[in-house]
Amino acid sequence: xxxxxxxxxxxxxxxxxxxxxxxxxxxxxxxxxxxxxxxxxxxxxxxxxxxxxxxxxxxxxxxxxxxxxxxxxxxxxxxxxxxxxxxxxxxxxxxxxxxxxxxxxxxxxxxxxxxxxxxxxxxxxxxxxxxxxxxxxxxxxxxxxxxxxxxxxxxxxxxxxxxxxxxxxxxxxxxxxxxxxxxxxxxxxxxxxxxxxx
Amino acid sequence: xxxxxxxxxxxxxxxxxxxxxxxxxxxxxxxxxxxxxxxxxxxxxxxxxxxxxxxxxxxxxxxxxxxxxxxxxxxxxxxxxxxxxxxxxxxxxxxxxxxxxxxxxxxxxxxxxxxxxxxxxxxxxxxxxxxxxxxxxxxxxxxxxxxxxxxxxxxxxxxxxxxxxxxxxxxxxxxxxxxxxxxxxxxxxxxxxxxxxxxxxx
Numbered sequence: 001x002x003x004x005x006x007x008x009x010x011x012x013x014x015x016x017x018x019x020x021x022x023x024x025x026x027x028x029x030x031x032x033x034x035x036x037x038x039x040x041x042x043x044x045x046x047x048x049x050x051x052x053x054x055x056x057x058x059x060x061x062x063x064x065x066x067x068x069x070x071x072x073x074x075x076x077x078x079x080x081x082x083x084x085x086x087x088x089x090x091x092x093x094x095x096x097x098x099x100x101x102x103x104x105x106x107x108x109x110x111x112x113x114x115x116x117x118x119x120x121x122x123x124x125x126x127x128x129x130x131x132x133x134x135x136x137x138x139x140x141x142x143x144x145x146x147x148x149x150x151x152x153x154x155x156x157x158x159x160x161x162x163x164x165x166x167x168x169x170x171x172x173x174x175x176x177x178x179x180x181x182x183x184x185x186x187x188x189x190x191x192x193x194x195x196x197x198x
Numbered sequence: 199x200x201x202x203x204x205x206x207x208x209x210x211x212x213x214x215x216x217x218x219x220x221x222x223x224x225x226x227x228x229x230x231x232x233x234x235x236x237x238x239x240x241x242x243x244x245x246x247x248x249x250x251x252x253x254x255x256x257x258x259x260x261x262x263x264x265x266x267x268x269x270x271x272x273x274x275x276x277x278x279x280x281x282x283x284x285x286x287x288x289x290x291x292x293x294x295x296x297x298x299x300x301x302x303x304x305x306x307x308x309x310x311x312x313x314x315x316x317x318x319x320x321x322x323x324x325x326x327x328x329x330x331x332x333x334x335x336x337x338x339x340x341x342x343x344x345x346x347x348x349x350x351x352x353x354x355x356x357x358x359x360x361x362x363x364x365x366x367x368x369x370x371x372x373x374x375x376x377x378x379x380x381x382x383x384x385x386x387x388x389x390x391x392x393x394x395x396x397x398x399x400x
Contacts, residue, residue: 009313095284147347182343
């Protein structure tokens with residue numbers, strides 16, 4: 001395959017990967033907003049939904065203008081459909097977050113379901129003696145150490161989205177998703193001396 | 199015409215129903231992308247089966263919620279539950295749409311799969327070598343989630359997929375496993391499966 005075409009493919013697939021990752025992150029954030037009854041997180045999901053819409057259009061245009069051959073049409077149709085699906089998932093996440101924005105107090109059953117699910121969400125404050133302190137998220141290696149992904153950080157009442165070079169501070173509340181087995185590890189890492197108090 | 203399971207009210211708790219819907223919908227997305235990425239029709243069929251299960255659960259949940267609401271206050275408290283349940287149902291429909299790309303022979307472009315596999319760091323498909331340290335071990339013994347932050351979501355054995363295998367399931371040589379989780383954990387897991395790494399560390 002000519003190098004130029006290969007690059008074009010790379011671009012298309014990268015755009016799709018972003019679409020897919022964002023839509024799945026949105027589900028986690030939407031459940032987090034329910035669990036914490038947090039409007040800010042719910043609004044972030046709505047913002048991401050608009051971003052996904054934009055991304056999806058760009059992706060479709062990129063695919064349609066890639067100059068594929070007739071015999072490749074099926075393979076490209078598959079790609080277009082994958083994009084539609086990612087968009088649908090993002091819509092579903094936005095619907096979950098909307099519950100919070102409508103001012104409906106999330107039912108206890110929702111909270112219990114999120115906490116008991118195979119992929120769960122936790123929030124844990126960072127204590128003064130945490131080894132995570134003053135490390136950037138990249139340096140903290142939380143996914144490698146605990147299997148949990150940081151979805152958002154609550155700092156001074158505001159929710160911020162994690163960037164690799166964001167430094168972890170005392171009092172930050174980490175909102176993270178992952179398997180139930182990793183939650184204790186993350187809680188211990190965030191607040192080593194009082195594992196039972198959280 | 200597809201066969202639809204007859205629906206009857208069952209006194210199951212909302213919590214149990216919603217928990218299964220949430221777990222299945224998320225599992226289905228990973229399975230469906232795996233089916234598309236690895237162009238696996240049998241796996242795609244499994245996703246379509248799970249979709250029917252979620253549809254049934256959605257009916258049951260609707261009925262349980264209806265019965266539970268006695269007044270306007272209850273209805274206000276429960277409307278969020280039905281909205282979330284319906285969102286999990288939509289997510290499972292989306293997963294079924296991905297699976298349909300595979301079962302309808304549309305597929306994704308092979309070059310796409312190749313690039314995709316490189317980008318998709320949270321899913322792998324790997325065959326268990328007979329020299330692997332995992333052979334004969336139960337999934338529960340491996341403690342994959344705490345050790346590596348990963349989870350086995352499907353096993354292909356004797357031409358059949360086992361979806362979401364039980365904790366006491368034993369790994370056999372020649373099993374094909376699909377796992378999801380952190381990129382570093384998956385890398386380590388692949389080495390273990392292929393027998394390139396011999397011991398499990400904490």
